[in-house]
Amino acid sequence: MxxxxxxxxxxxxxxxxxxxxxxxxxxxxxxxxxxxANNGTEDSATAIKQRSGTGDPVAGRAKSQLCQGCHGEFGISTEPLIPKLGGQYANYIAKEVHNYQSGIRSHQIMNAMAATVPTDEDIADVAAYFASQKKMKxxxxxxxxxxxxxxxxxxxxxxxxxxxxxxxxxxxxxxxxxxxxxxxxxxxxxxxxxxxxxxxxxxxxxxxxxxxxxxxxxxxxxxxxxxxxxxxxx
Ligand code: HEC
Ligand code: HEC
Known part of the structure; x- marks a missing residue:
């Protein structure tokens, strides 16, 4: 809805x-x-739930071990060309993963990484995990x-x-x-x-x-x- x-x-x-x-x-x-103003900066329970979409963040934590190696355990990467995902909208994360899978968005590493989360359910869970973390700052x-x-x-x-x-x-x-x-x-x-x-x-x-x-x-x-x-x- x-x-x-x-x-x-x-x-x-x-x-x-x-x-x-x-x-x-x-x-x-x-x-x-x-x-x-400031609506988006809040890490309130409601805001976190809304931005996390329909996936399961607990399942997503386990399914995103590989991703965490580059994007950070809590979605805050330390490498300047690897984007932070913490607090990002789950739907946006999922869209980008789909785009890397189809090749509409091209990046050698991420095109390969996106193939490791094959189903929509996996993608939604992983996206929910990163979205539910503290918002990047x-x-x-x-x-x-x-x-x-x-x-x-x-x-x-x-x-x-x-x-x-x-x-x-x-x-x-x-x-x-x-x-x-x-x-x-x-x-x-x-x-x-x-x-x-x-x-x-x-x-x-x-x-x-x-x-x-x-x-x-x-x-x-x-x-x-x-x-x-x-x-x-x-
Ligand atoms: C080896 C390091 C590495 C691993 C592992 C990795 N990524 Fe990435 N990721 C990157 C890099 C580098 C970029 C930036 C690519 C670009 O410039 O398009 C990126 C970009 C992204 C983006 C785009 C973010 C945005 O703000 O547009 C998403 C979403 C993403 N990765 C999700 C994942 C997921 C999910 C996994 C696990 C299945 C994963 N990544 C694993 C390095 C990695
Ligand atoms: C009309 C709406 C709109 C305006 C205005 C706009 N953007 Fe965007 N921007 C978007 C959308 C939609 C995306 C997501 C693209 C996608 O789906 O991959 C985006 C993506 C981005 C990204 C990539 C984020 C990421 O994580 O990879 C950057 C950076 C960005 N915009 C910067 C800007 C800047 C700077 C300006 C002003 C000069 C701006 N945008 C103005 C709609 C807008």
Whole structure:
């Protein structure tokens, strides 16, 4: 039920911004798609349950031993190019694993690793395990102001819709039930940079409607650097 609703909400969010320029005016306080400030930063029992989806996190803990070797026992990896998965939406994790399996998202190691969780049930359980961990967090050091500006303000001239509208305040996600837009706040800087460049240069093409290719296509190298500095410390 909530799965369908969250997909619908995300679909509406995407539809709204892809078809309307009126949303550009709204990214500060009035945009209803933004969710409530700090909603996504909470590790409340309800939020954890909602973001963990339908899988079984206890079964997922056992099934994710191999994954934990790289992504960390609690989903907080230490290697800068291996993404943190702690507190990420289970539906997003599952989608990415499916995308690595089918090859829509390509990465030599992960294409092989994804093959080790063959069934939808295994994937849902592993995703629930990582989603149920404490949400990833940066070191909280000072905000990069240029990055913060790009993150929070749309640029009408460039047709760039502000990151905050989809990834939520501080990149912590919009709402535990809106699972299409991944948590990026507190993610490793090097991993974020790599993904933005991959989207911009067309090496990663698995976002819905190519939305991230459009967004990243408007970013210069220096803008990407400012953005990843801001996002990674959240
Ligand atoms: C040998 C190290 C290694 C192992 C083991 C591993 N991963 Fe990964 N994982 C990576 C790397 C590196 C990336 C980044 C790939 C890229 O840039 O696309 C990644 C990316 C991912 C992503 C994408 C996250 C995002 O934010 O988009 C998911 C989901 C994921 N791994 C899940 C798993 C699961 C589930 C397992 C166990 C079945 C697993 N990984 C095992 C190294 C590993
Ligand atoms: C219209 C909504 C939307 C906007 C605006 C948006 N994103 Fe995204 N972003 C997405 C979606 C959806 C995904 C998930 C792609 C997928 O399904 O693999 C994503 C994925 C990402 C990822 C990859 C995360 C991971 O774990 O691999 C990064 C990094 C990212 N976005 C950064 C940004 C930045 C920086 C901005 C602003 C300049 C931005 N996004 C604006 C929708 C959006």
């Amino acid at each position: 909530s799965h369908t609703n969250s997909n619908m909400a995300a679909g509406l969010a995407l539809a709204a911004l892809l078809t309307s320029t009126a949303v550009f005016a709204q990214d500060e306080d009035s945009n209803p798609l933004r969710g409530h 940066g070191d909280g050091s000072a905000d990069n102001q240029i990055g913060k500006d790009i993150f929070t303000h749309s640029d009408t001239a460039k047709m760039r819709y502000a990151c905050i509208n989809c990834h939520g305040p501080h990149g912590k996600g919009l709402d535990p039930k809106i699972t299409t837009f991944p948590v990026i706040g507190g993610q490793h800087k090097d991993y974020l940079r790599r993904q933005l460049i991959n989207f911009r240069d067309g090496y990663r093409t698995n976002s819905p409607n190519g939305i991230m290719n459009k967004v990243a296509g408007t970013l210069s190298d220096t803008e990407i650097e400012s953005l990843v500095e801001y996002i990674s410390v959240q």
